[in-house]
Amino acid sequence: MSGAWRLNRLGRRFMWASLGVLATAMVMIIIAAQQMFINDQDLGLLLWIMAPAAIAAALAAHVLSTPIARDAERLSTAARRVAGGDLAARSGVERRDELGDAAREFDRMVERLGAVELERTLMLSSISHDLRTPLAALRASVEALRDGVAVDPHASLSGMEHQISALASLVEDLQLHTRLTSGTLELRMGSVDLTELADEAIETVRPLADRSRVALRLEATERVLVHGDHSQLGRVIRNLLDNAIRHTPPATAVTVTVALDAAAATLRVTDCGAGFPPEIAAHAFEPFTRGDAARDRRTGTAGLGLAIAAGIVRAHGGEIGIVSSLSGVVELALPVDPSGP
Secondary structure, X not given: OOHHHOOOHHHHHHHHHHHHHHHHHHHHHHHHHHOOOOOHHHHHHHHHHHHHHHHHHHHHHHHHHHHHHHHHHHHXXXXXXXXXXXXXXXXXXXXXXXXHHHHHHHHHHHHHHHHHHHHHHHHHHHHHHHHHHHHHHHHHHHHHHHHOOOOOHHHHHHHHHHHHHHHHHHHHHHHHHHHHHHOXXXXXXXXXXXXXXXXXXXXXXXXXXXXXXXXXXXXXXXOOEEEEEHHHHHHHHHHHHHHHHHHOOOOOEEEEEEEEOOOOEEEEEEOOOOOOOHHHHOOOOOOOOOOOHHHHXXXXXXXXXXXXXXXXXHHOOOEEEEEEOOOOXXXXXXXXXXXXX
């Protein structure tokens, strides 16, 4: 038998299964003949028919098994490449059966692995940059104090305190991002007044706004009750305000608008900046996305503010997005509290 007709393991199984059925049929025919249900002439004819049937079974096994074995080998080859670290590998199998379903799920899994690996690489790169600046500043301050050459020791200590706060904020953001992505964030749900929460957030970030000469305004006409975690929703609003303050020009304003309709409670943060660049707008809520990498690293952020805000909002069953990329307008919508007025 030539190589072209050599049966693969799957084909041999098909062939033996078919031959088993034929052998069973032959035994039944012989038994029927012995019991005089079939005469000798019919018996001979049936036995002659079995010979081409056996050949047809082998041919059918070859024809049916070849494409299955080929696609199974493609899937196996792709799996070996992925195991070797090649996350660009794909099966290339297109079938409308269970093997095709398995191949499509495999390709989706590898695509997700690639996205996770890309995020991990980006995270490590981002963290290394974010740690470098405060650590270098701390080293310089410690050396100056140790050598007694610090012009103003009190100012050096204040600077060190600022850098330590930046590092602590970075670690906290990374821990929260990890809990969000792993689905382990625990929410303490209750009735939350979104208007009051926005007012609290404004007061918290007011020192930052004052340093940047940015006015903060709250526009709300009524209490808006939502069902959520007071602490985590407050973090969302502070993150949105922090991002808006950093990207709006001095002597302008950032406005927080809280409203209620029949479908959901909404909170909109509007600044007077240039808005989201097109290359940033599509990825603004993805981890480690920065509108201004150099400035973000000076302030100790890791590009996680909007990603954390989006994760918390989605954990509450809400939605968040950019209303207008031409100006800095971000809006979130949350389910209303069913027990509210």
